[in-house]
Amino acid sequence: MPLLAVLVSVDFFVGRALREDYIRAANEHLSNTALMHVRWNLLGVSFLILLLGVAVSLLYSRRFANRVARLQEFSRRVAGGDFRPLPQERGNDELSDLAHILNETAVRMEATIRSLTEERNRSAAILRSMAEGIAVVDARERVTFCNQAFSRIWNARPAGIEDKPAIEVIRQTHVVELIRQALSGEETLHGEISLGTAQPRNFSVTVAPIRSFNGVITGSEVQQKNETFGAVVVLHEITDLRRLEQVRKDFVANVSHELRTPLTAIQGFAETLLTGALEDQKNNRHFVEVIRNHAARLSRLTDDLLKLSRIEAGKLDMDFQPVDLEALIGAAVESARGAASQKQLSLAVADVPRNLPRILGDASLLREVMRNLLDNAIQYTPAGGSINVSAVGGKGLAVITVADTGIGIPQADQARIFERFYRVDAARSREVGGTGLGLAIAKHIVEAHGGEIWVESTVAEGSQFHFSLPVAA
Ligand code: ADP
Numbered sequence: 001m002p003l004l005a006v007l008v009s010v011d012f013f014v015g016r017a018l019r020e021d022y023i024r025a026a027n028e029h030l031s032n033t034a035l036m037h038v039r040w041n042l043l044g045v046s047f048l049i050l051l052l053g054v055a056v057s058l059l060y061s062r063r064f065a066n067r068v069a070r071l072q073e074f075s076r077r078v079a080g081g082d083f084r085p086l087p088q089e090r091g092n093d094e095l096s097d098l099a100h101i102l103n104e105t106a107v108r109m110e111a112t113i114r115s116l117t118e119e120r121n122r123s124a125a126i127l128r129s130m131a132e133g134i135a136v137v138d139a140r141e142r143v144t145f146c147n148q149a150f151s152r153i154w155n156a157r158p159a160g161i162e163d164k165p166a167i168e169v170i171r172q173t174h175v176v177e178l179i180r181q182a183l184s185g186e187e188t189l190h191g192e193i194s195l196g197t198a199q200p201r202n203f204s205v206t207v208a209p210i211r212s213f214n215g216v217i218t219g220s221e222v223q224q225k226n227e228t229f230g231a232v233v234v235l236h237e238i239t240d241l242r243r244l245e246q247v248r249k250d251f252v253a254n255v256s257h258e259l260r261t262p263l264t265a266i267q268g269f270a271e272t273l274l275t276g277a278l279e280d281q282k283n284n285r286h287f288v289e290v291i292r293n294h295a296a297r298l299s300r301l302t303d304d305l306l307k308l309s310r311i312e313a314g315k316l317d318m319d320f321q322p323v324d325l326e327a328l329i330g331a332a333v334e335s336a337r338g339a340a341s342q343k344q345l346s347l348a349v350a351d352v353p354r355n356l357p358r359i360l361g362d363a364s365l366l367r368e369v370m371r372n373l374l375d376n377a378i379q380y381t382p383a384g385g386s387i388n389v390s391a392v393g394g395k396g397l398a399v400i401t402v403a404d405t406g407i408g409i410p411q412a413d414q415a416r417i418f419e420r421f422y423r424v425d426a427a428r429s430r431e432v433g434g435t436g437l438g439l440a441i442a443k444h445i446v447e448a449h450g451g452e453i454w455v456e457s458t459v460a461e462g463s464q465f466h467f468s469l470p471v472a473a
Contacts, residue, residue, distance in 0.1 A: 067095050074102060083110035133203075133235035136210070137179050141166045144230070153195070153203070153235055175233065178207040182231040185209065192238070202242045206234040254421040254436075258301055261430070262294035269294075297433060304437040308420065311444040318362045318448060322472055325356050325398055328363060329389055332370035336378065344383040347374075351390040357471035359398055365445045366469075369453075372438040373402040373465045379432040381406030381462070397451070397468045408459040417455065418443040442467070 067089070074086050085103045089096035127134055133150030135143050143161050146169075151158045154169055161169050167176050178189045191205040210230040269287045278284055310316045333349050340347040377387045385405040392399050409417060409424055416422045421436040423429040429436060439453075446453045446467045457463035 064095070067099075071095070071099060071102065074099075074106075078102075078106050078109065081113075083107070131237070133233075135161070135166075135169075135233045136230055137166045137183075137233060138230045139183060139228070141176075141179065141183070143169055150233075150235065153201075170233070175205055175207070178205060179231050179233060182207045182209040183228055185228050201237060201239045203235045204238050206236070208232050208234075251420060255305065258421065258435070259298070262298045262301075265294045266291050266298075297430075297435075300433070301435045301437075304435045304441060308437055308441055308444065311441065311448065316365070316448070318365065320360050320362060322358045323361045323363050323366060325359060325391055325400065325469075326352050326354070328366055328370065329391060329400065332367055332374060333389055335371070336374040339375070339378050340387060343378055343381070345378060345381055346386040347378075348386070348388055349390075350388045351392075353391070353393065355393070356391055357393045357398055359449075359469045360472040361449050361469060362445075366449070369442045369445050369467060370400075370402075372442045373467075376434075376438060376465075377402055377404035377406065377463075379434065380404070385462075393471065396471055398471055399466055399468045401464055401466045403462065403464040405462040408461050408463055409455065409457040410459055414455050414457060418453065 070086065077084070083106045085106060086099050089099050127147045130147060131149055133147065133153045135146035135150045138144050143164055143166055146158050146161050148158060151161050154161065154171075156169070166179055170176055170179075172193050172195075174191055174193055178191050181189055186209065188206060188208040191207075192202065193205055194200045194202050208231065209228045210232060212227050212229055269291045273284060273287050277287055307316075329349060329352055333347060337347055374387070374389075381387060381404045387402065387404045390401045390403070413422075413424045417424065418439045420440040423434065423436045426436070443453050446469070449469050451467055451469040453465070453467040455463055455465050
């Protein structure tokens with residue numbers, strides 16, 4: 001603009017000089033030649049002014065075009081994710097205002113994109129680490145996202161699942177049906193499935209629609225249009241829950257059954273006595289003895305049940321003290337000696353090293369474990385057999401073994417005998433006064449000490465029950 005001012009001033013002064021020339025010529029009645037001279041001067045100067053004007057506007061428009069190109073380049077950079085600001089413009093016109101606004105917009109966009117990226121990374125990390133299997137299915141019923149837990153449930157890798165039709169991945173018609181219902185606009189749906197046959201796993205299924213809320217213009221009003229464009233599938237494993245429910249049901253059924261047997265016997269013999277057998281001198285004593293035996297059995301059963309429930313509820317007061325295993329084993333064997341010799345069984349402590357490490361434990365509960373194992377060995381070993389107790393220490397553990405030459409346990413039952421009420425031969429167990437709870441109690445006690453209990457056995461040859469206990473640090 002200052003250039004334009006210069007031009008206008010030049011024009012003004014040159015024009016004034018020419019005008020003065022002209023007036024002077026006219027005043028002095030100059031000849032035609034003089035007039036021609038003036039005209040040529042006039043033309044030359046005008047041409048010069050024109051040239052100057054063109055040059056100035058060319059310069060100005062080139063500078064303008066350069067600034068616009070810089071803005072274009074900047075917009076392109078921002079679209080590509082490069083948010084470096086434009087260099088500050090010195091001028092004070094509309095273009096420098098625009099550059100300033102664009103710079104501010106870029107700063108805001110960068111902040112928004114950064115926070116969105118952080119949010120996305122956080123959500124992805126949460127989804128990845130979740131134990132629940134999560135997948136997103138689009139409107140075409142294709143899996144567009146899944147986490148590791150989800151792919152593990154279907155024995156695949158996330159990459160092998162994504163973009164595949166849901167029906168191919170989720171081979172459960174019930175789940176696919178729930179997805180279809182959600183995609184067709186239904187609210188959150190719930191179901192339950194069971195996978196696998198050998199060791200079935202139970203899952204609760206939740207399928208929720210993903211909706212977009214778009215504004216739709218109808219006439220002069222803007223209305224919210226609710227569109228379902230996908231569904232989220234969440235699989236939550238409930239195998240343990242279902243198993244526990246089953247265990248609880250079985251437990252109630254077992255307890256009722258175990259109680260019914262002695263109660264029925266007691267009731268039956270009591271009635272027999274009342275209806276005349278009291279006078280039967282030959283049998284009345286025997287009937288009363290049967291009642292006493294069943295009552296004793298009931299009492300053992302309720303004692304064991306109480307013990308078990310206290311252990312399971314974590315209400316057992318455990319008094320952890322250093323325990324001398326050699327002394328513990330010696331005392332347990334001594335108290336079982338009477339029962340063993342009554343059944344003509346040899347009972348001995350074999351191989352208990354003198355330097356057996358001390359363990360930290362509740363001596364009275366560990367005595368209970370020994371008593372259960374020795375009682376079983378005596379009950380399930382025919383006369384003439386032998387029972388040996390041994391112990392070894394090492395690798396931070398002490399392992400105690402009770403071995404017998406008894407009837408043994410079939411392979412198929414070995415894993416289950418530590419369950420409550422599980423017996424290989426229920427009738428025989430009852431006959432010898434067993435409650436079916438001894439090994440379950442022993443297992444709980446050993447595990448409460450941080451150890452393990454297991455069995456090795458061969459039918460008709462004998463069994464070895466081992467339990468380990470961590471040694472005191
Ligand atoms: P029970 O009161 O019936 O003995 P346990 O829980 O102590 O209950 O044992 C469960 C079952 O394991 C027993 O019924 C028996 O079938 C089997 N069992 C336990 N110990 C032995 C053993 N030493 N030899 C053979 N079978 C055994």
